[in-house]
Amino acid sequence: MADLNVNIGGLKLNNPVMTASGTFGYGEEFSDFINIARIGGIIVKGTTLHRREGNFYPRMAETPSGMLNAVGLQNKGVEHFANVIYPRIKEIDTNIIVNVSGSAIEDYVKTAEIINELDKIPAIELNISCPNVKQGGMAFGVTASGAAEVVKAVRSAYKKTLIVKLSPNVTDITEIARAVEESGADSVSLINTMLGMAINADTKRPVLSTITGGLSGAAVKPVALRMVWQVSKVVKIPIIGLGGIMNWRDAVEFHLAGASAVQIGTANFIDPTVTMKVIDGVNDYLDKHNHKSITEIIGALEV
Template sequence: MVNTSVNIGGGITLKNPILTASGTFGYGQEFAPFENLNALGGFIVKGTTLHPRQGNSYPRMAETPAGMLNCVGLQNKGIDYLIEHILPEISHYDTEVLVNVSGSTIDDYVACAERLNDHPKVRAIELNISCPNVKEGGMSFGVHSKSAYEVVSAVRRAYKGHLMVKLSPNVTDITEIARAAEEAGADSLSLINTLLGMAIDIKTRKPKLSTITGGLSGPAVKPIAVRMVWQVAQAVSIPVIGLGGIACLEDVIEFLLAGATAVQVGTYNFVEPDIASRLVHELSAYLTDHDILDVQSLIGALR
C-alpha cells in the first residue's frame, strides 16, 4: 500500500492531493452522477459572497484553442443560502468540503467567512482575493501586497478554521503577494487564478464577452501556473496548492515536483466530468508502479 495523504497545514490532512477547483465544480452534487466524490481529497464549492449576486450579462463564456475565457462574475445565492440549503445536501460526503469566499470589501469578506465558523463540515475556506474592490476604484485585493495583507489579516482574525488564500497571476511578482498572505496568517496558498484575456468576433468586430475581458483558464495557462507554483513554493513556508490547466496525471506530477502539496482540477471538469476521481486512481497506480511508498516524496523533488 502507498500513502497518498498530504498535510496542507492548519490541521487538515487530505486523503490524497486531488481537489476540484472552485467555479468549475458547482456545489459538488452536480458531478455526483459522474464522480466518486468520496474518493477525492476534497472539493471546493463555487465562489460565495455575503449577498446574492446575479453575475455579469451574457455572453460570458468563450472557447479558446487551448481552454476558455469566462466572465461569469461570481453568480451565487449568497452565504446564508449556501449554509441553509446547500451544505446540508453535501455534508455526508467522506471528503473535505471547502468554501470559496469572495467579496467586494474587506467587511464583506469578514462577514462571509464568519458565517462559516464552527460549521461541522466546512473546516476550511479558500479566500479569493482576485475579486473587485469597489471601495478602491475596482482594483483587485490580490494585485498589491498591502491590500492582500489587509484582507487576509482581517479574515484571519475573524475565521477560526483553515485559511487558504487564492492568488491572482495578474501581477509583476507573485512571491511578494504570497509572502504578504503568509505573514497575514494564511495556512496555505492556492494558485493560479485565471489570467486576464480577451477574444474578438471578427464577423461582428465585437468582443466575445460582455465585459470585453475575462479570465483565461485551461491547458494554455499550465506552464505559467507551474512556474508560479515553483516560485511561490520557494518563497513561503506554508503549503502551496497548484492549479491551472491540469488535464492528466502527468500534469499533477509536474505540479507536485514544482513544490505543490496538492492540486486542483478546474476547466477540464467540463471536458471529462470524472477526471478528478480518475486522477486519484491513476496517482495511486503511478506510485505503486514506480515503487514510491509516499506521495510526499514527490513534493518539491525537482532536480
C-alpha cells in the same frame, strides 16, 4: 498502493486531488459520474455575503487549449448557502471547502464568520482576485499590502484552515505569497485565472459581454507551473497548485514543482470523471517509481 495522504495547513486530505471553485458546482452535480467521497477535497463555487446575479451573457468562450469565463461569481449569498445548500452536502464524506469572495474587507469577514459556524466545513479558500470597490476597483490580490489587509482581517474572524487563492495578474507573485503567509494564511492556492479576451472578427465585437474574462485550461499550465515553483522557494506553508491540470501527468508535474495538493478545474467540463483518473494515475506513478508516499515527490524537481 502508495500513501496519498497530505496535510494542508492542518486540513487532512486522503489524497491530494481537489476540485477548483466554479468548475464542480457543490459536488452533488457530479454524483452520477463518480464516487465523490474519493476526492481529497471539493471547493464549492464562489460565495459572497449577498446574492449576486453575475454578468450578462455571453460570459463564456472557448479558446485554443482553454476557455474564457466572466460568470461574475453568480450565487445566492452565504445565508442561502448555510441554510439551503449546506444541509444537502454536509454529509458528503470528503472535505467541503467554501470559496469566499467580496468587494470590501467587511464583506469577506462577515462571510467567513458565518461559514466558521458550519461544523462540516473545515476550511475556506479566500478569493483575493476580487475588485476592491473602496479602492477604485483594483483587486485585493494585486498588491502585497492589499492582500495582507484582507487576509489579516479574515484571519481574526475565521478559526479553521485558511487557504488564500493567488492571482497571476501581478508583477511578482512571490511578494504576494510572502505577504499572505505573514498575515496568517495556512496555505496558498495558485493560480487563479489569467486575464484574457476574445474577439469576433465578423462582428468586430468582443465575444464576452464584459470584454475581458478569466483564461483557464491547458493554455495556462506553463505559467501556473512556473509560479508554483517560484512561490515554493519563498514560503513555508503548503501550496495547492492549479491551472491547466488535464491529467495525472500534469498533476505530478505540479507536485514536483512544489505543490502539496492540486485542483482540477476546466478539465471537469471535458471529462466529469477526470478526478478519479488523476487519483489513480498519480498512485500508479508513485508505484512505478517506487515511492511509498506522495510526500516524496513534493518539491522534488531537480534543477
